[in-house]
Amino acid sequence: MSEGVKILIPTALRPQVEDQETIAATGSSVREVLGSLTSRYPELGKRLFSEQQEINRFINVYVNDEDIRFLEDLDTALKPGDELSLVPAIAGG
Amino acid sequence: MSQDLSRYHRQMLLPGFGEDGQRKLLASKVLVLGCGALGTVIANLLARAGVGHLVIADRDFIEMTNLQRQVLFDEQDVKDAIPKAEAARRRIEQINSQVKVTAVIDDINHANIEKLAEGCDAIIDGVDNFETRFLANDCAVKLGIPYIYGGAVGTVGMTYAILPHTPTGDSPWERAGVATPCLRCIFEQAPPPGMNPTCETAGVLAPVVSIISSYEVSEALKVLTGNWDAVCPTMLSIDTWSNTVKQFKVRRAYDVGECVCCKGRRFEHLEGKYSSATTTLCGRNAVQLSQPTGANGKLDFDRIAERLRAHGTVTASKFMLRADIKDNGQQYELTLFTDGRAIVKGTKEAKTAKSIYAKYVGA
Numbered sequence: 001m002s003e004g005v006k007i008l009i010p011t012a013l014r015p016q017v018e019d020q021e022t023i024a025a026t027g028s029s030v031r032e033v034l035g036s037l038t039s040r041y042p043e044l045g046k047r048l049f050s051e052q053q054e055i056n057r058f059i060n061v062y063v064n065d066e067d068i069r070f071l072e073d074l075d076t077a078l079k080p081g082d083e084l085s086l087v088p089a090i091a092g093g
Numbered sequence: 094m095s096q097d098l099s100r101y102h103r104q105m106l107l108p109g110f111g112e113d114g115q116r117k118l119l120a121s122k123v124l125v126l127g128c129g130a131l132g133t134v135i136a137n138l139l140a141r142a143g144v145g146h147l148v149i150a151d152r153d154f155i156e157m158t159n160l161q162r163q164v165l166f167d168e169q170d171v172k173d174a175i176p177k178a179e180a181a182r183r184r185i186e187q188i189n190s191q192v193k194v195t196a197v198i199d200d201i202n203h204a205n206i207e208k209l210a211e212g213c214d215a216i217i218d219g220v221d222n223f224e225t226r227f228l229a230n231d232c233a234v235k236l237g238i239p240y241i242y243g244g245a246v247g248t249v250g251m252t253y254a255i256l257p258h259t260p261t262g263d264s265p266w267e268r269a270g271v272a273t274p275c276l277r278c279i280f281e282q283a284p285p286p287g288m289n290p291t292c293e294t295a296g297v298l299a300p301v302v303s304i305i306s307s308y309e310v311s312e313a314l315k316v317l318t319g320n321w322d323a324v325c326p327t328m329l330s331i332d333t334w335s336n337t338v339k340q341f342k343v344r345r346a347y348d349v350g351e352c353v354c355c356k357g358r359r360f361e362h363l364e365g366k367y368s369s370a371t372t373t374l375c376g377r378n379a380v381q382l383s384q385p386t387g388a389n390g391k392l393d394f395d396r397i398a399e400r401l402r403a404h405g406t407v408t409a410s411k412f413m414l415r416a417d418i419k420d421n422g423q424q425y426e427l428t429l430f431t432d433g434r435a436i437v438k439g440t441k442e443a444k445t446a447k448s449i450y451a452k453y454v455g456a
Binding site: 010058066069088091 | 127129130131132218219220221222223226243244245246247248249250251279280281282283297302327330332335337339340341342343345348349350375
């Protein structure tokens with residue numbers, strides 16, 4: 001999987017992915033990578049996507065350090081070695 | 094008024110600080126929102142740094158399980174049933190008598206936050222829920238006050254300094270070219286209840302709280318001394334257990350985004366559009382209720398205590414009343430504040446909390 005994309009899973013969503021912190025995936029866009037991830041882990045899909053199949057607005061998705069909303073959203077291209085971070089707002093304190 | 098600055102010597106040696114910076118700090122007023130895990134570290138550091146006036150707002154009282162991470166409190170405070178804001182005021186008085194502390198023992202809501210922030214040079218986030226954070230963000234953008242967000246749960250924390258865009262564009266940070274997107278540019282919505290782990294379900298590691306709140310204070314000191322160029326332009330995310338530190342870029346969120354708050358200048362949270370009369374509290378199986386107390390203002394604790402003694406143990410101070418209540422086979426702990434606010438522990442359901450309140454206090 002050396003040419004794949006690394007997905008970073010936040011604590012809040014780890015129960016839906018068998019407690020993995022990171023998951024390796026392949027795909028050329030965010031849509032493709034998250035699509036294959038959520039077909040492997042349907043419970044994650046329910047948390048991540050709205051009924052309209054958009055990313056829920058309380059979770060941000062970053063490719064490396066850029067928010068995909070301000071790139072090409074789900075169509076943002078990915079290349080080998082990219083990191084995809086799923087980031088919900090942290091509410092505690 | 095000339096104050097002795099010698100106690101700040103080590104800090105004044107720092108670049109960008111000096112005596113000028115120290116005098117700016119002493120002349121500053123800061124609103125510390127929340128005085129729990131983050132808030133106690135924030136208040137402690139700001140007081141020691143010599144920030145002249147701290148307004149510390151917190152609705153809560155101190156419990157034994159707070160002492161693991163809430164650095165301004167001790168066992169005696171728990172025994173004495175002292176509210177957090179008041180205990181912090183007393184402690185800070187001993188730490189640095191040059192600092193004035195206004196303790197506000199109240200819920201922070203859309204009706205009072207603008208008044209709390211009036212005349213403040215910065216708002217620092219030590220709260221435990223997103224409703225109050227969006228409220229603070231609205232308030233900061235509307236009034237043109239820097240707001241420093243911080244949150245922590247489990248072993249994870251995030252922090253980010255908001256230097257808000259203003260309609261005139263002539264704030265010192267805009268003139269320095271370093272205004273940043275607001276919290277709603279970055280997070281459009283609060284996570285729904287139950288989605289994120291809370292301090293109760295996931296626990297919370299004291300060091301991660303200390304790191305995030307210390308980082309918030311570091312940003313605050315830059316803001317208060319006018320070192321605008323030094324303010325971090327990215328959002329920091331840290332997990333001390335899996336050893337990840339990430340900085341996310343945010344600038345395009347303002348440039349490209351259509352933020353309702355800082356671009357549209359609509360302050361929906363301040364208008365009370367999303368505020369609720371009940372709030373499920375992070376870290377505890379508890380619901381807070383805001384109840385109007387009517388024309389008489391304050392609750393009559395003596396009378397209520399007398400009634401509640403039939404149901405279980407009751408303790409009262411002049412600030413609060415706490416009662417253990419067994420209802421329908423379930424154990425609850427009811428805490429009342431003189432302004433009519435109540436915290437019902439033992440449920441996450443607003444309706445159950447309202448029912449307990451109505452049954453034992455009266456709606």
